Amino acid sequence: MLSSSASTMFSDLEVEITPDAPIGPMTWYGIGGHADILIRPLTIEALTTLVMRCRRTRTDLRVFGKGANLLVADDGVSGIVITLDTPTFREITYNAEGDVHTMRAMAGADMAATLMDATRRGLEGLSQMAGIPASIGGAIRMNAGGKYGCIGDAIETVTCIGRNGELVTYPKSELTFTYRQTNIPDPIIIAATFRVTPTDPIALREKVKDIFSYKKSTQPLADHSAGCTFKNPIDPETGEFIPAGKLIDRAGLKGYCIGGATVSTHHANFIVTNPSATASDVMRLLAEVRKRVFDHSGIQLEQEVVIWRRKEEDTA
Ligand SMILES: Cc1cc2nc3c(=O)[nH]c(=O)nc-3n(C[C@H](O)[C@H](O)[C@H](O)COP(=O)(O)OP(=O)(O)OC[C@H]3O[C@@H](n4cnc5c(N)ncnc54)[C@H](O)[C@@H]3O)c2cc1C
Structure with missing residues (x-):
């Protein structure tokens, strides 16, 4: 059984292990089964070691963000699910060099909390993400967005765990963000930096509120769902998206x-x-x-x- 071998396999690492973890109820749908094992790494080193051990032993490994775009089957999932919701993976930091302002968010940071923090500081860059439930990592993986833009619009760099467990940082010149897709080759995103622009915090707050109100008026935000079920197809004649x-x-x-x-x-x-x-x-x-x-x-x-x-x- 993986659950008993997992406690041995990872017992020397700084991780929290939950066998037979009810991850379905953790999704926005709130339904679905269990993961054989849910692991919360407490440090980057624990995460990279865990990833390498899973690769070596060919153990299935999945990343759970906020579960806002996820449906878990009733009989659950095999292998290991990790979630990056511990403090190390929720950190947000800011940097300014001359006129260039950036924000670095770890992949487990909550999108709404990140946007709120940046808005309070009067730093514009992620207002297009208002009302989109996500972790930073999940939003990047899905290139989440909508009418006002997508997360890719603000990305400067994305840091992932590379093939050999090393951290790899991709500059935006190597990244493409298209409709609900990116070319990020690695399965685990651990952080990203965003370009942000100082602006009037009050005006920015109003803008974020307006975008959120628009979303609330057009989508059933209070219901259990995973957002849009299907992608908008492209009309072969016009090349335009059909909702x-x-x-x-x-x-x-x-x-x-x-x-x-x-x-x-x-x-x-x-x-x-x-x-x-x-x-x-x-x-x-x-x-x-x-x-x-x-x-x-x-x-x-x-x-x-x-x-x-x-x-x-x-x-x-
Ligand atoms: C009410 C509602 C409204 C929504 N509105 C929108 C909208 O307007 N626009 C839009 O684009 N989406 C929308 N969505 C869908 C959802 O918000 C996005 O897809 C979001 O990006 C999901 O992020 P998450 O962290 O919850 O990812 P999850 O649902 O947990 O996971 C989604 C995928 O991302 C992967 N993933 C998660 N974290 C990482 C990581 N750190 N590294 C690598 N892969 C990772 C998972 O393995 C999985 O494949 C909505 C959803 C809901 C419930």
Whole structure:
């Protein structure tokens, strides 16, 4: 059993180990199963050693951010899940050299808390992220964003754990951020620096509030969901994005339910759940929506939500 060998495998490291950890309830959906093992590294060294030991022993390793874009299967996931929510991985620091201001955030820092801290200091750069629940690492992995821009817009560098456990820092000239994607080659992001610009804190606070209000009026932020279920497909004729929500709405699916999962009547690209829902309800609804949209429009929707199953991550 991995859970008993894990305590031996990592007992010399500065980590907190939880066997059979209920990670499904830690997601925004609040549903789904357990991880065989959840590990919270307390230091960067413990994290890099852990990653190298998992690589050497071919043990599955996944990173859990805030679970805002994640659906965990009802029977949970095998291997090790790490979460970077300990103080070392939530640090935010600021730097100014002449006119150049930067903010460095560790990957486990909460996006809303980071944005709030920068806003209080009158440092603009991440206002486009208002109302997007995320950890810094999860937001970078997904290149989260929307109408006002994406996280990639403000990135100066991203630091990851490289092949041999070394820390690798990529400058923005080597990084690409496209719609919900990046070219970051390494599976674990540990920190990033952002370009920020000093501005009037009061005006900035108003701007962040306006962006948040816009999001609140267009998305069911208070419901259990993982945000947009599908990516917006590209119209082959115009090259423009077609909102997936519009396609789902046109297929007559707003309010359509399977078990405790429902296509939101507020925003058709959100699948929302009630407390009786299972991850299997969401997966079945997702497949049905995809099928019906294809039957109606001939367009194949691509999943944005990440699904963790026992064997492997499914984003296809
Ligand atoms: C109410 C609501 C509204 C939303 N609105 C938006 C929106 O407007 N725009 C948008 O883009 N998204 C939106 N989302 C989706 C979600 O906020 C983003 O995808 C966000 O980036 C997820 O971050 P997370 O930390 O929760 O990642 P998780 O959901 O925990 O993980 C997502 C993926 O990132 C990986 N990951 C997490 N941390 C790391 C790390 N340190 N290193 C490497 N990989 C990592 C995970 O392994 C997984 O593959 C919304 C979600 C909700 C619930």
